Amino acid sequence: MILWVVLTVLTAVAAAVLTIPLVRRQEARADARTATIAVLRDQLADVDVQLAAGTIPPADAEGLRVEIKRRMLAAGHIPDDAPRSLGSRALAGVAIGLAALVALAAGALYSSMGKPGMGDSVGTIAAAPAAAPAAPQASEVAGLITALEKRMESTPEDPNGWRMLGWTYFQSERFADAATAYGKAVALRPDGEGYQSAYGEALTLAANGNVTPAAQAAFEAAVKRDGNDARARYFLGQAKLQGGDSKGAIDDWIRLLGDSAADAPWIPQLRSSIDGAARAAGIDVTARLAAIKQPVSGGASVAAPPMAALAGAAASAAGPAVPGSAPGAPAPSAEQVAGAAAxxxxxxxxxxxxxxxxxxxxxxxxxxxxxxxxxxxxxxxxxxxxxxxxxxxxxxxxxxxxxxxxxxxxxxxxxxxxx
Missing domain, CATH: 1.25.40 (Serine Threonine Protein Phosphatase 5, Tetratricopeptide repeat)
Known part of the structure; x- marks a missing residue:
């Protein structure tokens, strides 16, 4: 919303720069005529005063009157700077047309070269630390969803299948559907690796980034199973922040940062969350951050998506990175994953x-x-x-x-x- 307000103001300024000179130029000419004629009228009145006082003879007074009236007549015909074929109304229409043209041209240029769909904020704190810089193509995800939905109709007792379906829903930002599918996976296998934290993340994003009680329970179950579950630990800190416990959130996140490898993909988001929460709460964390010694490898981790750890590591063709997988691991195609599920x-x-x-x-x-x-x-x-x-x-x-x-x-x- 802020972006559009700024663009509207800039467009208005540009339109004003174009139209005001057109209007003011005619006003200036009218003002010049009025001022000149007013001065000459004062001079004419002054001649009458001097004649009545006897300071000038009648013959001279009559000559002065004739000269002043000639000047008044000439002042009423002050010419334009250049010939003008348009009247005042037409010129005002041209000015308005130019303003509209500027606005339309700016909008068209922004639509073709800018990013109209981009929000006011670059990132949100609700983004999970497991989020990856790229996701599979939309067509592949759509095909995978269709294949898995059919698969789960015939095998509803397969927890890995529900987890895989939840993952594909999540990639297409169908967070509520993802939460439903992950919930079925958790019901069938509550101690599955990464099941609870993935379920909690889907519940959180389905609630527009708010950690709901059900999501918090899922994250707590995930940490109870695996204390190094980075995704669950991140969102538990987020829950504290939403509850007003900024210090508790910062403490949790700093501990997670210290337990995470320096090249872990969630480090930039985690540091951004710590900095933002610390600034908002007026807490200085500079010394604590400087004292952190991150492990070279290992430590906190995020479970790989279903089938991605193996198929992604084994695939030889280049492709977009799989969320949660090792950096650089290519994603299996929709056909590979759907085929593996069957x-x-x-x-x-x-x-x-x-x-x-x-x-x-x-x-x-x-x-x-x-x-x-x-x-x-x-x-x-x-x-x-x-x-x-x-x-x-x-x-x-x-x-x-x-x-x-x-x-x-x-x-x-x-x-x-x-x-």
Missing amino acids: MSPADRQAMITGMVDRLAARLAANPKDEAGWLRLIRARGVMGDPAATAKARDDALKAFAGDAAATARIKAAAAEAGA
Whole structure:
């Protein structure tokens, strides 16, 4: 709303700059005629006064009257600066037309080059720390939703299916539907990894960013299951802030910051929340923030979306990042995820193993792909194969021998994967 008020004011100023000179120019000419004639009338009256007082002879007085009247006649015909073919009414219409043209042109230019749909605020505190910079294409998500809805009609007792459906609803910003689907997943598997915090997040966003009692209960259950659940810890701090406990929220968030790896994707949002809450409450947190020593890896985490941890780590094609997955991990396509949802557990595992093996073969042929090695290490770790995880780590270190930064990242990923 503020943006449109500013644009309206700017448009009005531009229109005024164009129209006022057109109107004022005619007014100025009229004022000049009036002032000149008034002065000449005063002079004419002065001649009569001097004649009555006997200071000038009648002949001179008559000559002065003739000259002054001639000047008055001339003053009534002061010419324009340039010939004008339009009358005052027409000129006023032109001025209004120019103002309208400026407004229309500005609106068209902003519609084509600006961002009319952008809100007044760049970000909101309701954004979960697990939020990713990019999401799957809308067409892929729509196709995935249709496939999963049909799947869940025939298998309503599958908690992972409900979780997957909740995730796809969430990606299309259907938060109320996401909360319903996640709620069914939680009812079937209340201790599932990431189930409770995902459910609480969907409830929160369905309530326009307010942490409802049901959402808070879900976040508390998530933290009880896993004290390192970053998403649940973030929103529990948000609940305190909404309840007026700014200090409690800041304390919770600073602890979460200290438990999170320096490159965790939620760090920028978390720091922004801490700074905003501290400024609003008048609390100085500079020294506390400076004293934080974040772990290189591990610590607080967010559960990966259903099937994304494996399929995303194994896929070899580039694609948008999956929310909650490791940085750089490509997203599985709608067909891959929908197909995986319809498979038996054995077939699903075989598909995942095949994808991971193909990634390993590609890296053997092209070992200078650091992002690929990191995905392979994480995939082997998720699959619970320590020997394969260690081999991937060793092969990656061999490929990047001499590159201190790359070897540090490889070792950190391997340690996180359990190798």
